[in-house]
Amino acid sequence: MSTWSRPYIKVTDAEGQPVSWTLPDPLPTPAGAGTNERLRVGVTASALGLPPGAGFELRWRTPNAANPRRRSYQADPVLGVAIAADIVRAAAQPACWSPNSDHLPARVEPEPAAPVPARFTAQPQAVLRGVDPASRAHVSPDNPLLIAVRDGQVALGSTVADVVDEIVNQRWPDWGPQHRSDMANKYDFLKQVMVYREPAASDTPEVTAWKRARLEIEGVELGASMHVALILVPDLADAIKVRRESNRRVDLLNAQAVAKFDEAWARYYNAVEAKKNKTWRGGRLPKMPPEVLKVYDPDTGVQARTEEAFAGALAAVLRQAANTGRLLAPNPWPAFAGSGGKRTGYRRPVVADVHQRQVPTIGQIVDLADAIRTTGPIDHSRNRHMGDRYAAYVLARTAGGRTSEYAGLHPSDFHRAAPELEFRRSVTFPTAEANAVDSSVHIANMLKGRPPGETRRVGLPTAVADAIAVHLEAGYHSDEFLFTGATGGVLRPGGSFLRCWNEAVARVFGESAEPSLKELGPRTLRKSAVTWLIRAGKSVTEAAELTGHKPEILLKHYAGVSGNRRAIHPWTGWDDAWAWASLERDET
Numbered sequence: 001m002s003t004w005s006r007p008y009i010k011v012t013d014a015e016g017q018p019v020s021w022t023l024p025d026p027l028p029t030p031a032g033a034g035t036n037e038r039l040r041v042g043v044t045a046s047a048l049g050l051p052p053g054a055g056f057e058l059r060w061r062t063p064n065a066a067n068p069r070r071r072s073y074q075a076d077p078v079l080g081v082a083i084a085a086d087i088v089r090a091a092a093q094p095a096c097w098s099p100n101s102d103h104l105p106a107r108v109e110p111e112p113a114a115p116v117p118a119r120f121t122a123q124p125q126a127v128l129r130g131v132d133p134a135s136r137a138h139v140s141p142d143n144p145l146l147i148a149v150r151d152g153q154v155a156l157g158s159t160v161a162d163v164v165d166e167i168v169n170q171r172w173p174d175w176g177p178q179h180r181s182d183m184a185n186k187y188d189f190l191k192q193v194m195v196y197r198e199p200a201a202s203d204t205p206e207v208t209a210w211k212r213a214r215l216e217i218e219g220v221e222l223g224a225s226m227h228v229a230l231i232l233v234p235d236l237a238d239a240i241k242v243r244r245e246s247n248r249r250v251d252l253l254n255a256q257a258v259a260k261f262d263e264a265w266a267r268y269y270n271a272v273e274a275k276k277n278k279t280w281r282g283g284r285l286p287k288m289p290p291e292v293l294k295v296y297d298p299d300t301g302v303q304a305r306t307e308e309a310f311a312g313a314l315a316a317v318l319r320q321a322a323n324t325g326r327l328l329a330p331n332p333w334p335a336f337a338g339s340g341g342k343r344t345g346y347r348r349p350v351v352a353d354v355h356q357r358q359v360p361t362i363g364q365i366v367d368l369a370d371a372i373r374t375t376g377p378i379d380h381s382r383n384r385h386m387g388d389r390y391a392a393y394v395l396a397r398t399a400g401g402r403t404s405e406y407a408g409l410h411p412s413d414f415h416r417a418a419p420e421l422e423f424r425r426s427v428t429f430p431t432a433e434a435n436a437v438d439s440s441v442h443i444a445n446m447l448k449g450r451p452p453g454e455t456r457r458v459g460l461p462t463a464v465a466d467a468i469a470v471h472l473e474a475g476y477h478s479d480e481f482l483f484t485g486a487t488g489g490v491l492r493p494g495g496s497f498l499r500c501w502n503e504a505v506a507r508v509f510g511e512s513a514e515p516s517l518k519e520l521g522p523r524t525l526r527k528s529a530v531t532w533l534i535r536a537g538k539s540v541t542e543a544a545e546l547t548g549h550k551p552e553i554l555l556k557h558y559a560g561v562s563g564n565r566r567a568i569h570p571w572t573g574w575d576d577a578w579a580w581a582s583l584e585r586d587e588t
Contacts, residue, residue, distance in 0.1 A: 537571030
């Protein structure tokens, strides 16, 4: 075989049964994603239309290889899809691809035909050539920037996609796994948003005329990435509006819900049919799924913090372009975003004052731990509810650690004699959106904001230590993790735990008049811990050290009030602090 063949793909469901699936057109992953993990970040199996737990088998022929290649990607079907897409590209353009040592298609980078274009110079004045610096504020077909580019005085230069790729490549080595996932998703969406579009119906006549004049410039194409030199303030406003109205998390959750709904009904119908044909293997039939699927409102906009994060990425692109001489006039971002008390352009999250931040009392957390014991299905191997394995975890969260730090706790990190917990590593799920898509886990032997090898020890009240000891005696731990999920693996923020948690919250706070308590999330336990430590007599500096924060961050985002409880007690030890705090229950 002297060239690439098209790939043969076989997809199976979680039970190993073949399912119909074809590689999407256009190809769903960027060129080179099969050998570059960064290019696959944010691509999920559900978004590709693969069933939950899908198996992905791939066969293809490679140039100069006698036998066809065959690989199975059961653990990572997205990788299989990315490789299949690259094989299709290689078969279409064999001169641009060559097999690597694993017989996977690798891009062949052509030799540059000319030196790096002048548009990448770091001397902005060299390309201004008389263009009016006030051009950024001139939204009209007569805009000097448009005229200068149209008449060939200056080149179009770099696009937003060019600058984004440059930023990501520069910063990638310094980002951790979770940060890589977040930033890659953010910048990828930015590239999708910052493209040339037809004028919108809501545009003013001046903006409409300017956009149409820009589309007539040679080299400007509808749907292509915008050139940074031609971006004006209205483009930034349009981008923020798109981000505000595009809730990709809701779309993802709804896609997951539909896939699970279809899977549940298929399993039920298959079981009923098998029993009818007397081929059922025995046992109880699957429970009939609900007839109505509940999904999130697709028109739900994003939160202010998401909008602010997107705006930060957009500002970074323009700043990078300005610093490297690729803007033909002053950066338009300050005119759009404003500064100081006159900031405009996009929403910023409103940080609640400490006295406005309602958190549960320690006594209410004890009630949550008791309630969660009887939530979830029965674990027949122990004759207890599934939620029983999470009770000690809920109480242990009063030590104030991060979710990732609790997930990383090893059984040996619980020191019974002291008693205390020793945080020394963290667990994150880099490619999992909404904690429900990907099974990959990253274990870092370090804590946030601390050098590798440095640990953080936090004391425990005897009551919490006793609960953890019972947890260990019940066998709810594993060889690797102190707290585990329903199957004994790493404890994830969603899944079985979240279902049990929500049921417990409904029992404890279902009648509460405080909305923040009725919709309480597990992360709030950290805020309760901070509030309790300060009320128990720990200084802000001491509380920040115990929880792994800077004092100013602790006060800005974590400290709160527990109902009408604000009294400060003198610190006399963990057990004394727990004694009075565990009795506090506000009628809210």
